[in-house]
Amino acid sequence: MSFLSLKNVSKQYGDSLAVQDFNLNVEKGEFISLLGPSGCGKTTTLNMIAGFEEPTTGTIEISGKDMTYAAPNTRDIGIVFQSYALFPHMTVAENVGFGLEMRRVGKEERRQRVLETLELVRLTQFADRFPKALSGGQRQRVALARAIVIKPQLLLLDEPLSALDAKIRERMQIELRNIQHEVGVTTILVTHDQAEAMAMSDRIAVMNFGRMARLGAPFEIYEQPGDLFTSNFLGSTNMFDGEVSEQAGDVVMVNCSGVELSVQGNAAKGSKITVGVRPEKIALVEAGLGLIDAKIKTRIFMGTRWAYQLESSLGTLDVTLQNAGHEVAGEGVIVGVTWPRHAIRIFAEG
């Protein structure tokens, strides 16, 4: 039995469906990300788990108990809001202690636990400050401390890092992950940043238009995205439309704009399919030695890597190469393009 299960959960606002037929099982101690573009229903899903919204249909179970309509204050869930939602009229210590006070924890124990938690998020010296006098990153840690001090059975994070700049964000990602490991609390993180989701989660649920598009471990769904949306959302993909010209075992030959590509997978001969390969799976070789030849249109240096755009008979190709410390082929040069056969995947048929 899973710790948290959402069963066929849907939420309707007027006549628009914010969440449709959502199914998710979360195991105890797991770190799950809800990943998807703006407006796909992530916050709505979180609000239903927290009890701020009631599902139109479906059930939500926590530890096997039906909690679909339970009041928010009976769910024992810690939440970090996107806006942090700190209490501006209370000090940091009072903010963090609020949940304990509600649980009627005695004064001395309360002080002790607040102190411990502030230590965990390294904010001890700010205990008596008001939220107004804190930086964005510090507020975020207060919000986190306030949510975990009650030792909730479930921690919900709604884009907690989106207000921070890139540097602090990366540091906070690591910190958040460490704290989650230390406390061992089951966590659901909402984000629209695929790098963040992949860096932090045990599993990622990719959402699109209120539906679950893909669920799986970061590496698994990155390598086997299953559909075009997931593939594009997790990273860019070079797409080619083609027709299956031959099928032999689990390898098919696909004719894309006159180029024969061999692809692993199953598809009926004569059917029209889309295949895709990620930019970092492509290698550049000498002209004539690759699968096809292509001309370098642009080359951009990005520090850790080179980003190329190539012109080929397959259309425009995006390619990224690791920066290994030496100069690489420049604009205008004709190069050969190749990739391992398992790197190219079949997406849509039709």
Add this chain to the structure above:
Amino acid sequence: MRRYDKNGPIALTFNALFLIFILAPLFVVCWVSFTPEGFLSMPTTEFSLRWFVAILDHPEFISAFLFSVYLAFGSATVAVALAVPAALATARYRFPGRGMIMAFFMSPLMIPHVVLGVAFLSYLSSLGWAGTYIGLVACHVILIMPYALRLVLASVTGMDKAAEQAARSLGASRWTTFRRVTIPLIMPGVTGGWVLAFITSFDELTMTLFIASPSSTTLPVRMYQHITENVDPLIASVSAVIIFITMILMFVLDRIFGLDKLLVGK
């Protein structure tokens, strides 16, 4: 280099004229109150406190003042107590009749006070509440409701709803959340609304003229009755005292809350 953060001569003149226009009447009233004469005049050579002493011979002014404070206090408190749930309901929920309720609470702003006075008089008489404290409070509450509601509403709509959700998720009941989070967060609007409602009630004359009785006479009504009968500087000295008290109150409020913030509900 021209400085754009300074007022130019024309702007300065305009501001000065504007301030004079507003303050001159107050200044004149205070000046007149120091006259030694028995009629309204501007003292030039001789100043006297006789009309301030005279207030003590007219205890009806003092009791009217106290009654006005008592009435304004009760009315402002009731008005704010009603404005908070009304503002929360209309700002948070969409329900049928929502627009009508708002229009209803705001409508006293648009009806002439004379009309309200006549209407309330006949209404209170039929209830048997004419001239009673409760009757006066009820009428003043209706009149000052728009002022209270405006400021409370401003702070409710500006409030972060997530703070309440956070409190709920941390285990607070609805009532505790309201008490510990909602109220403190909308407190500026509540205080500002209360002060504005108090001032409006204290100042009200037209409507109160109709519904006040000899045992429930407010200060504006008492002053009005006095000048319809005799024109002496007593009215000036009473006004001067009120101006003085108001100035002290303003000073204190400004020290505690900041007047500019208080009167916009921030």
